[in-house]
Structure formats: C-alpha cells, structure tokens
Amino acid sequence: MTSAYIHIPFCEHICYYCDFNKVFLEGQPVDEYIQMLLREIQLTKKQYPSLETETIYIGGGTPTSLSAKQLSVLLEGVRDLLPFDLKNEFTVEANPGDLTREKLQVMKEYGVNRLSMGVQTFNNQLLKKIGRKHTAEDVYETMKLLEKEQFSNVSIDLIYALPGQTLEDFRDTLHRAIELDLPHYSLYSLILENKTMFMNWIRQGRLKLPDQDIEAKMFEETISAMAKGGRNQYEVSNFALPGKESQHNLVYWNNDHYYGFGAGASGYLGYQRYRNHGPIQHYLEPLRNSQLPTVEIEKLTKNNQMEEEMFLGLRKKSGVSKEKFQQKFHHPIEEIYGEVIKKLIQEKLLIEHNDHLLLSEKGLFLGNDVFETFLLEK
Numbered sequence: 001m002t003s004a005y006i007h008i009p010f011c012e013h014i015c016y017y018c019d020f021n022k023v024f025l026e027g028q029p030v031d032e033y034i035q036m037l038l039r040e041i042q043l044t045k046k047q048y049p050s051l052e053t054e055t056i057y058i059g060g061g062t063p064t065s066l067s068a069k070q071l072s073v074l075l076e077g078v079r080d081l082l083p084f085d086l087k088n089e090f091t092v093e094a095n096p097g098d099l100t101r102e103k104l105q106v107m108k109e110y111g112v113n114r115l116s117m118g119v120q121t122f123n124n125q126l127l128k129k130i131g132r133k134h135t136a137e138d139v140y141e142t143m144k145l146l147e148k149e150q151f152s153n154v155s156i157d158l159i160y161a162l163p164g165q166t167l168e169d170f171r172d173t174l175h176r177a178i179e180l181d182l183p184h185y186s187l188y189s190l191i192l193e194n195k196t197m198f199m200n201w202i203r204q205g206r207l208k209l210p211d212q213d214i215e216a217k218m219f220e221e222t223i224s225a226m227a228k229g230g231r232n233q234y235e236v237s238n239f240a241l242p243g244k245e246s247q248h249n250l251v252y253w254n255n256d257h258y259y260g261f262g263a264g265a266s267g268y269l270g271y272q273r274y275r276n277h278g279p280i281q282h283y284l285e286p287l288r289n290s291q292l293p294t295v296e297i298e299k300l301t302k303n304n305q306m307e308e309e310m311f312l313g314l315r316k317k318s319g320v321s322k323e324k325f326q327q328k329f330h331h332p333i334e335e336i337y338g339e340v341i342k343k344l345i346q347e348k349l350l351i352e353h354n355d356h357l358l359l360s361e362k363g364l365f366l367g368n369d370v371f372e373t374f375l376l377e378k
Helices: 031-049 066-080 103-109 124-129 136-148 167-179 197-203 210-230 245-253 280-288 300-313 322-328 332-345 359-367 367-372
Strands: 004-007 055-060 084-094 116-120 156-162 184-188 232-235 239-240 257-260 264-269 274-276 294-299 352-355 356-360
Touching: 004 066, 004 245, 004 264, 031 066, 031 257, 031 280, 055 066, 055 245, 066 103, 084 245, 103 136, 116 136, 136 156, 156 167, 156 210, 167 210, 184 210, 210 232, 210 359, 232 245, 245 300, 257 274, 300 322, 322 332, 332 352, 359 367
Parallel strands: 004 055, 004 257, 055 084, 084 116, 116 156, 156 184
Antiparallel strands: 184 239, 232 239, 257 264, 264 274, 274 294, 352 356
16 A cells, blocks of 8 residues: 655745745646646556555645645545545644635545645744735635534644744743633644745844743743643644544655655655656646656665655654564664664663664654664765
8 A cells, every 4th residue: 555645835835944845836837737747647647556545645735725626626636536535634734714615524534634734833923924815714615614504624834933932932832722611732843944035044144043041941931731632642743532543644754655746746656756857847748648747756775765764754653663674674673773773772762662663752852863773884
C-alpha cells in the first residue's frame, strides 16, 4: 500500500514566513492544472501500481482557495484514480474563513474525513504581522460551521516564537486552542526560510524574534498543557487524542512509501525520492505531452535509508523499533549504530525501552543534534 500527497499551489494571499511552493491564485490556469494533476496520477500509477491508497493528503498552497466546482472535479478524479477505502484517512488542508458549506459538502461527498487548518495564533495583531488574512473570529466561525455540519475530525496548526510574541500571548493562544477541544494539534516553532519576506526582514534588522530560552519555554508549556488536556505527544510537534494521530504524517515518520503529485511535490517510491518541477508552467509542459514532470531523482543507498529510518523514526514518541530495523535492513541496529547509541544513552539524550530507542525529555529539546549523530556519510 502507498499513500498519496497532492499539492495545490494556489493561494489568495502569501504569508510572510511560508516557503512552500505557491503562487497567487489570480490569473493562474487552475482548471488546466487540475486536469494535468490527474494526468500525472494516471502516468505515475502505470509505473508504480498500488492496490490500495493507505492515506490521501491534499495540501498547499491553499486547497480551499479552489471553487466548489473545481474542488469537485479534483476530488472526483482523485477518487477515480486512487483506490481508497473510506475507513482510511483522507485529509484536506483548509484556511479559516475560506471554508464554505458548499465546499465542505463537496469534500464530504468524495470521502474527505479530516481537515487540517492553519490557525497559527489567536492574536489578531500577530496574524496581521505574519501576513495571514484570517482573524481569530474567522476561526470560531469556521468551527461553528464544522459543528453544524457534524464534521469533527479537525486538526489545527499553531506556530510559536513568532516576531514580538510574548510567553503570555502564547499561553493565551494555547489555552484558546485547547478550549476548542479538537482531536489533533500540530505546534511548530517558526523556522526562517530563505526567499521569504521574514528572512529578508531579519537580514535588514527589521524583525526581532523571541530568544531561545523563551522558545524552549513555549515548547515546554505546550507539552504540559497538551498532556493536561488529554492530548498525547506522539511526535515532536504533534499531539492527539488516542486513535486520532495523523495516519498520513505517520507514513513520513515511519519512512514508508508515498506518491507526491502536483507542482513542487516530493514522493518516495522504491528506493528513490523524487521532486516535481515547482513553477506552474514547468510542471504543466511535460504533462501536456504525457511526460512526468520530475525534475530531480535521488537514488537512496542503504546507508541513506538507514539514516532516514533513524532521524524520521526518532521524531515519534514511540521511537525506532529495533526489530523493524533488522527486518528492513537485515542488520541489527547495534551493528550499525552501537557506539552512537551508547554515547547518546550516556548523555541522557536517548532511552532504550524494551524493543525501542526513543528520545529522552532532554533529547526532545535537542532533537536536531541527536539526529545528526546518525548520519553515516558525513
């Protein structure tokens, strides 16, 4: 079984921190894009057939920037081309304020059973500062609509360590988020990416971010507040009620295979990772001639695969299974990483628990340093 990530690169507004592949919606060939995207799915499935699609995730960009009619064409095509059991997870990303009753009904009609919403913060001033076009009020209105339509499987994303964000302000956002009583929450610290407005402003000295101690405190308080609210931290940045973990994201952290469809999308099939052309016309051109729009293919060596197994798997609270590692790579984990593991356990960054290796509480805060130690080809 293989999962599928589908990328919709259109946005009605570009956020100042975002480096995902996206373009302004206005004047774009949206209808042709949807048709070519469906053609890409057909062409890829010929090369890599799959009996069933484990999970489907439509992200962006902003999938809900499509009209209800466009959404219907996309979802009908996806359901025709990707064999899918309705009990499996089918997620669409949405923006508060973009979601209408009509769009929601279209999604439900084609089996979408989970929504992931980019809320980021409940502070309207901060929302403006980071280039979001919705307000906290829009979030509450969207929640009312979802409740009315009996759509309860909803996740929200929050970002902390935003420019000018105080600990008190973050506590308020955290409190308001948990008050919504949702099954799933994702919380990420702000990462400054190249080619974003934020990175330009930092270089010009126009932006001041909270210091590392405040950021660490925000993370610490997130873990504590989520635990009190009954949401388990099942991955470094993700919290859920038992049984409501994101099955699609677990595909990435379990280092399993997935299709990547759409402009700029990445996939992992066989022993290779691949990436599509990002600019819309560069993506469409080969597909008009029934060619795949792949721009880059990386064949993974066995060492690459083992490295990825470790640093993706250690993001999960349950960690890496030694038995699964041996089954996958035909070597005991100690044979490959014995010294590294011993050292990290001594430094209290890693814990050995039954068959699993997992990050300690200290390791959670120093995750990237831990992951680096598992690189075999430095």
